Amino acid sequence: xxxxxxxxxxKDELAAYDHHGGVSKNRIKYSRFEHTERVYRWMMxxxxxxxxxxxxxALQIATIFHDIGYSLNKEDMHHHxxxxxxxxxxxxxxxxxxxxxxxxxxxxxxxxxxKEALHSEDSPLELVLLMEADLFDDTGAHxxxxxxxxxxxxxxxxxxxxxxxxxxxxxxxxxxxxxxxxKARRIWEEKKELTNxxxxxxxxxxxxxxx
Numbered sequence: 001x002x003x004x005x006x007x008x009x010x011k012d013e014l015a016a017y018d019h020h021g022g023v024s025k026n027r028i029k030y031s032r033f034e035h036t037e038r039v040y041r042w043m044m045x046x047x048x049x050x051x052x053x054x055x056x057x058a059l060q061i062a063t064i065f066h067d068i069g070y071s072l073n074k075e076d077m078h079h080h081x082x083x084x085x086x087x088x089x090x091x092x093x094x095x096x097x098x099x100x101x102x103x104x105x106x107x108x109x110x111x112x113x114x115k116e117a118l119h120s121e122d123s124p125l126e127l128v129l130l131m132e133a134d135l136f137d138d139t140g141a142h143x144x145x146x147x148x149x150x151x152x153x154x155x156x157x158x159x160x161x162x163x164x165x166x167x168x169x170x171x172x173x174x175x176x177x178x179x180x181x182x183k184a185r186r187i188w189e190e191k192k193e194l195t196n197x198x199x200x201x202x203x204x205x206x207x208x209x210x211x
Contacts, residue, residue: 042133140191143170
């Protein structure tokens with residue numbers, strides 16, 4: 001399987017969506033394709049420990065296609081995972097990919113937004129790794145920068161309002177560790193420590209006090 005071709009295909013499909021930034025992050029130029037690239041890199045890091053226990057090709061294809069459902073440009077994107085599975089199945093069928101393997105890949109895509117499945121014993125390891133990688137994006141340092149960027153687009157913005165936005169989103173998200181695999185839990189804790197430290201330090205900078 002030529003993964004460069006898969007990335008190119010998904011990039012073309014997401015071009016229109018990325019042009020307007022998407023529904024939930026439409027105040028900034030958030031690229032769903034660049035998100036896909038970042039998730040793929042996280043997935044490869046997490047999968048290093050399990051290459052002998054997983055269907056690596058299936059996981060790679062599923063990760064590349066996991067958010068292609070956004071390309072349909074619907075107002076309601078709550079079903080982008082299911083839509084993405086349909087689009088991926090159509091593509092794999094067009095290139096003559098084995099049906100049984102395609103079924104597994106598309107099931108991973110269809111279920112990747114159901115984060116409750118992360119700790120289900122019925123979830124295959126491939127799905128766990130995809131969901132963990134997906135959750136890593138827009139967190140930690142990246143999440144802090146994104147929160148500041150989003151808040152800065154508002155008419156009334158200040159250092160204080162940016163801090164409150166970070167606390168409401170990035171900081172709050174990081175407080176509970178949702179990860180299942182050992183490496184993912186460790187990386188999450190590192191991101192959490194960075195986020196907590198940043199919020200504490202910025203609070204001191206703005207309001208005074210000692211760390």
